[in-house]
Amino acid sequence: MNVTAEQLDALQELINIGVGRAASLLNEMVNSHIRLEIPFVKVLTAADAYEELAVRFHDDSLAAVRLGFTGPFYGTAGLIFPTDSASSLVAVLTGENPDSTDLDAVKIGTLSEIGNIVINGVMGSIGNVLRQHMSYTIPVYLEDKIENLLASANVSESKILLAQARFTIEQLELIGDIILIFELDTFDTLIQIINQEMGVS
Structure with missing residues (x-):
């Protein structure tokens, strides 16, 4: 199914509602003011998503928080950062020295929590606005290359919704990606429900 400009706008609106809620929750948790924006949303095949992410992140190891979702549509949701950006984000939020040997343990816990809040914000807004019940698995933190992060799903048969997430915290600007596989x-099911519930076509 090809996605119209109006349907893409509706998807971006749903994701923006979710990240707005997530940013509010994150700001309550930490002393730093976090601004979270989504400059663009794209719907891609697995091959195109891999190509785009590979160009942006080169051959770097990435830090990811991932969880599965089920409901009328199902798949995997993830929040991905270059590992350097992930360390910087955790250092700012926790006050830990980026070179500290304790940072790895702190990083896993902190990023898992951030990923959980952002992904649940996004998936929650999709479920609430579209009036669909969704279930989630426990978030998992991992570090790997992009092909391995994407390979875990049955991606050859998947549609990937890629939303760039821009975190701005105290002069620090980090780019991550929210990936919904x-x-x-089931992506066609999502679009059909958007058409019904949001009156788009």
Whole structure:
């Protein structure tokens, strides 16, 4: 199914609602003011998503928080950062020295929490606005290259919703990506529900 400009706008609106909620929650948790914006949203095949992310992140190891979702549409949701950006984000939020040997343990816990808040914000807004019940697995933190992060899903049959996430915290600007992998034909189901519930076509 090809996505119209109006449907893409509706997807961006749903994700923006979710990251707005996530940013509010994150700001309550930490002393730093966090601004979280989504400059663009794209719907891609697995091959195109891999190509775009590979160009942006080169061959770097990435830090990711990932969870599965099920409901009328199902798949995997993830928040991905270059590992350097992830360390910088954690250092700012926790006050830990970026070179500290304790940072790795702190990083896993902190990023898991951030990922959980952002992904649940996004998936929660999709479920709430579209009036669909969604279930989630426990978030998992991992560091790997992009092909391995994408390979875990049945990506050849998947549609990937890629939303760039820009975190701005106290002069520090970090780019991450929110990736929603909809398995098999369930992305078409999402679009049909958007058409019904949001009156777009």
